[in-house]
Amino acid sequence: VANAPFNERDADLILRSSDYVDFRVHRVILRIASQFFRTMFTLPQEPASREDIQIEIVDVAEDSDALNCVLRMCYPVVDRPIPTLEIGRSSLRAALKYEMDLAINLCKTGLRGFAASQPLRLYAVACTFEDDEMADFAAESLRLLQYLRTGRKQGFIYTSPTPSAHVSPRRTVDDPPTSCLTDGTVDDPPASCLTDGTVDDPPASCLTDQNADLVIITSDRMSIPVCKAIVTLASPVLNEMLQRPQAIGDNLNPDSESVKKQNQSIFRVPEDSKTMEGLIHICWPAGVPMSISVRWIPRIFMVARKYKMERAMWILQQQWKTLATMEPLRAYLLAASSGWKEEACATARALLSQKFSHIRDTYVPELETTPTGPYYRLLLFHKACGDAAAKVNPQLLDTWTCNCGANWKALHVQRISRSLAIRPSASVFNNETMFGELLQDMGSCFNCQSKLTHVLSTHATYGRMVEEATAKVCFARSSV
Known part of the structure; x- marks a missing residue:
């Protein structure tokens, strides 16, 4: 069995790696983080062949290292650095296979960290995945681009085969990139984090999720529907508060008409809606973590520290370091x-x-x-x-x-x-x-x-x- 957070008893699915390590995961998180699993969960499922099987087991082709790496990127927990280039390559392949947008961007960021020590191997990986941006980044580390631009008239030729069934024509750096990967990073937040962006219009995937089973009521009486499993995994403090017997009487209102109709619980927090929306968006496993408006970073960070949300604190610190430097x-x-x-x-x-x-x-x-x-x-x-x-x-x-x-x-x-x-x-x-x-x-x-x-x-x-x-x-x- 894999280590935390993939050993929880309340998990409702087991992903078994190629080296027979069981990852106990939550369907609600996989459904949000992966288009592949979202589609899979909507298909009719065959009943278990034995009555004693309490949880479904899905065998996957990835080994435990790659699976652990890519799943941690989807869970609201602190990400660990990619240990080796090989694991990073396998993780990126898995993220592309399972259509995990956030994991794709984090894998790309982690792989770029090997440019200083293994630039040629990183360049080969980039060519394999047809990632022009990463290839240029790796080549710049060895000053290859400068040599090729001054010493040759033709462009930078890609010669490695692509992972697709057919071999793509040779391309040069002057051609427009055709990579399906986006250029996202958490080490260098997008420029929008240094502008007057806002969290007033959050993505619909966070606030209009039909499967939300918890509604957070903020101090300004705004309702934020969320998945309880994601909130409890992201914050041990909120997890404890939701489990306390006295919290049920103080914060939860199961007799509400809206609660009865939608089968949702109510939990009240002293923070305002903009702060909580920004905090939830950072922890949400779908898509790339949004850039928080700079004027909200200190306030959201202090709330994240209050609830011990380590992943949110780490992401906000990266944005803050960029702002403090620039x-x-x-x-x-x-x-x-x-x-x-x-x-x-x-x-x-x-x-x-x-x-x-x-x-x-x-x-x-x-x-x-x-x-x-x-x-x-x-x-x-x-x-x-x-x-x-x-x-x-x-x-x-x-x-x-x-x-x-x-x-x-x-x-x-x-x-x-x-x-x-x-x-x-x-x-x-x-x-x-x-x-x-x-x-x-x-x-x-x-x-x-x-x-x-x-x-x-x-x-x-x-x-x-x-x-x-x-x-x-x-x-x-x-x-x-």
């Missing part, structure tokens, strides 16, 4: 206005790598809706860190002298102090402009130039000293 000021204002204190502090320190004037002059939409307090405290924090960094004693260059006088040392120290005052970060020492000015100031003195390695090593030391100095500056977390 638009740190916007991320800071969102975190601060939502009471997300730890993330606000981390983003405030990340903003130290930007100039004070750049932060002050940058406009983002959140400035219109965020109270002035967090923004004002960010500027004060940046200024305080700048003062602390400028006081770091840059005297390590005085450990040696030169017959030319080495006047460039004083100029270089002044530049460092000025730069640290407005950008108190170790990234100052990685500035190419500063390095070019340093070489220019050294002039033609061979003795000074021979000390360049020593100067660069002192930069690393200065960088650590600056980080230590700014770390001592306290950010007003309690007032965020």
Whole structure:
């Protein structure tokens, strides 16, 4: 028997792998995640040949490694990294076979992780599945595309056979892609996660499922019909709450007319409908996880943490990391206005790598809706860190002298102090402009130039000293 979550007693179907490992699964999840199984479950089923068989067993051609990998991608649990390229290839083949859109995208993302270590084998896998995007990605890792574009006039020729019955004609990179795979990833969320997208219009597969057996009533009195099996698998907290005897009296209302008519249970939550809709969409096993509007990420994440929904937390963290990297000021204002204190502090320190004037002059939409307090405290924090960094004693260059006088040392120290005052970060020492000015100031003195390695090593030391100095500056977390 497979490991959790494929060993649950309430499972209503067993998938038996080619190496005879039984996966106890739930039909409701497979029906939502896979068009193949949705169609299969609608077909007439033969009765069991023996009366003692309590659950149907379906033999599949995939081994346990591939089956475990692709099923975990469909279940509302944390996905594990694809361990090997072979398992990733088998999992992608299974996802395509069973028409699992979400698993297809996650398999593609996982396979791209092998580009650095096994680019040629990844390229062969991409050609096998006619995936132009993955093939280009693998080729770029070895700079093959650059060589072929400059060294040959013809395009990039695919020579591996396709998995279809017939052999497709040779194609080049100039031809339009014909892959049936979509270009989705969870490591790099779509651009829409950095825009003002909304969860006001959720997909119908989540909110209008006719087989929903649980209705979540939000604080704004909106009803969200869901499948109880998916909710309980996604959240151990909600699973416990739904099983408590006192929860039945407090939250469930089996006497409701709508409940009697549709055979549904009612469960009330203190969160609003937009927050719960966004959270449920992330955990839903059908399709690619939707991109949540950035202004909702902190609120939904805190609710996901409350209910211990690890998969939702992981997906939201990936979107947040992208936002914090590309638009740190916007991320800071969102975190601060939502009471997300730890993330606000981390983003405030990340903003130290930007100039004070750049932060002050940058406009983002959140400035219109965020109270002035967090923004004002960010500027004060940046200024305080700048003062602390400028006081770091840059005297390590005085450990040696030169017959030319080495006047460039004083100029270089002044530049460092000025730069640290407005950008108190170790990234100052990685500035190419500063390095070019340093070489220019050294002039033609061979003795000074021979000390360049020593100067660069002192930069690393200065960088650590600056980080230590700014770390001592306290950010007003309690007032965020």
